[in-house]
Ligand code: ADP
């Protein structure tokens with residue numbers, strides 16, 4: 001098996017085998033860019049090594065052969081005492097994992113070749129000893145686990161002895177002394193001398209890179225970024241070029257566009273007389289890349305030329321590492337660069353303008369998660385606000401409120417109408433109520449998969465986690481940060497996108513992108529490049545998508561907003577809120593009715609109220625379909641809680657008041673109490689048990705439609721029956737509904753569809769039968785997920801989901817993104833069997849998954865007609881539906 005590839009043998013499509021770095025080094029080599037020669041050891045070799053703990057057969061020989069040809073090409077042997085070849089040994093996996101794995105520079109130096117290196121560099125002793133001390137430091141730390149601080153202390157010590165703070169002031173003798181100190185540190189920690197044999201150095205470094213794939217931080221990073229654990233890393237062995245040869249040498253990074261805004265221009269940093277790792281380590285201050293024009297115009301112009309070349313070749317933003325050795329430019333790395341959400345849209349638009357990509361490709365270059373980010377409210381930071389701490393942006397949004405340190409206090413203050421930010425070291429399931437009550441959550445510990453982060457994302461609540469500059473003192477109800485003390489009740493603001501924490505209340509405003517969707521910012525007449533790019537890409541997504549996008553909206557106001565955001569109808573209009581507020585009393589009358597007359601009277605009183613709700617919604621959605629779900633939750637949800645009622649009755653009795661009505665209510669609540677309300681008397685079951693309830697709703701819908709049509713509008717109601725598990729349930733409802741509809745609609749021309757939700761597994765599995773009685777299916781994937789897995793969302797998200805995510809049982813919560821294999825399979829079966837029984841059956845989805853990017857792609861692939869989601873997710877769903885179609 002071939003385990004080693006020369007750079008000239010690879011190309012950018014071989015990332016699986018050569019890793020990203022290796023594949024791109026090969027690509028640049030073949031483009032004729034000045035890449036120092038070298039070779040790549042494949043991820044296959046790494047995997048074989050990790051599986052057995054030994055280098056696979058043949059690897060050593062292949063490395064020897066490629067090393068030999070490298071030595072021949074360079075005209076010097078590895079670590080030769082008189083004229084040494086030095087190499088770097090660099091990790092590089094398929095996906096970039098910045099800073100997670102290891103790289104060792106200057107391999108091949110030892111007590112003898114350090115002299116040869118000096119000669120090679122024209123008698124530059126300082127450079128040679130500087131390179132040697134770097135090797136011992138990097139090799140010690142990454143290959144032999146010597147604590148890095150010890151080397152740093154020794155370096156600081158040497159600088160102090162010299163009376164300086166800059167490493168540039170250390171001369172050859174100082175550095176020689178430092179090498180001695182480093183060697184002592186090395187042998188103290190490893191129990192052996194620093195290896196002098198160049199090939200041994202190389203082999204140990206290669207092993208260390210293999211092993212760094214399983215370093216703890218790399219494992220954690222992969223889990224967070226959902227990078228598969230079994231890919232392995234490639235190893236690149238590259239001839240060294242030196243940026244630390246003097247003032248005419250240096251090293252830097254460059255971006256072909258601004259990765260923050262997408263703006264065109266020259267972005268990057270340069271550091272003279274340094275080796276690559278110094279730029280990242282922040283040892284000295286870098287200068288902006290533009291300065292290189294003044295320092296070394298030839299190299300600068302050459303670099304700009306290569307940057308343009310690479311952009312054109314990769315047709316995307318590239319980032320680049322380069323080194324200049326005595327006026328000669330070397331390219332050491334490139335890749336398609338990471339960027340912010342805003343830059344992603346702006347750059348995609350620019351590349352279309354430049355003719356490098358077409359609009360279909362532009363659609364692939366952005367995604368719904370990025371669009372969602374651009375839609376969160378912004379802090380208006382145009383004045384004096386400075387962040388006092390920065391944690392992890394765990395759940396996006398911008399939230400301000402009074403600081404509280406306990407769940408109970410959060411609930412208390414929130415009940416008084418205050419906005420609160422719950423601050424904890426870390427959260428646990430006991431904090432759940434406080435998290436629900438709070439506007440935002442701030443913790444000093446934990447990352448993107450901590451309890452706080454996972455639960456907050458599930459609730460769509462702003463969260464900053466792991467702000468470790470915060471010293472949180474819960475018993476004293478305060479925290480300190482940057483020398484300031486923040487007490488309970490003080491106001492802070494947290495930005496869940498950037499992870500920044502501010503003292504005081506930072507004002508909030510809608511983002512430009514939301515202003516655009518709202519129609520208050522006109523894309524044709526703005527020079528905001530982001531808004532223009534979003535407009536252009538959204539327009540294309542709309543042209544391309546096959547899925548329609550509807551919204552979940554219960555009120556005319558929501559419906560109108562969703563329509564501005566591009567919704568093509570309502571996929572779920574819940575009717576339960578129409579039973580709340582001052583209508584509760586009517587519902588109580590309905591529930592307490594002793595006789596048919598009592599009940600009919602209550603329903604008759606509800607009818608006009610429901611009708612006027614529907615009229616408003618139909619008007620807002622004039623001409624577009626509106627799916628109305630008949631009442632779904634158990635009726636006792638509309639009654640006061642048992643304990644409260646019991647207390648009221650007792651108190652009233654004490655006072656000698658007449659409690660007949662309260663007692664009746666209390667009896668009803670007791671009677672209707674359910675052990676598992678989620679699986680109890682709700683949905684269609686309710687409609688079949690409470691006579692007249694569904695009939696009243698159907699009548700209200702039909703009458704509202706007729707009203708709107710009579711006033712010259714157009715209403716397209718679709719009546720949706722929830723929680724159906726058997727076709728007989730639906731047939732019963734349907735027979736009654738059809739009678740009412742026929743009677744109400746008369747010759748008004750109104751057409752009413754009747755369909756059902758598919759949210760009980762049995763419904764999915766008998767979809768062929770159910771389709772006989774349904775003109776449409778709407779998948780209620782929230783309930784389908786709950787019932788498919790057999791857990792209740794409210795009970796599990798705070799209780800154990802975080803643990804399941806930690807263990808990798810879930811890659812992502814099945815409530816966030818549809819579980820394709822299980823719940824998704826139910827959807828697929830129902831879609832296929834439903835359509836087989838009734839061609840033309842309309843299929844949609846109205847669970848929260850309708851607004852989740854991954855899930856939208858799945859629904860597209862299953863062939864649904866539409867997805868429905870909350871108004872704010874409508875643009876995200878439009879974009880993803882477009883992406884799914886190209
Ligand atoms: P990372 O993946 O962490 O960026 P790299 O393998 O790219 O690690 O190497 C770390 C630094 O060392 C980079 O700045 C890189 O440019 C520099 N470097 C790597 N190989 C060489 C080499 N052969 N000659 C000079 N500098 C190098």
Ligand code: MG
Nearest residue numbers: 021321332333
């Ligand atoms: Mg690099």
Ligand code: MG
Nearest residue numbers: 722759780783
């Ligand atoms: Mg449901």
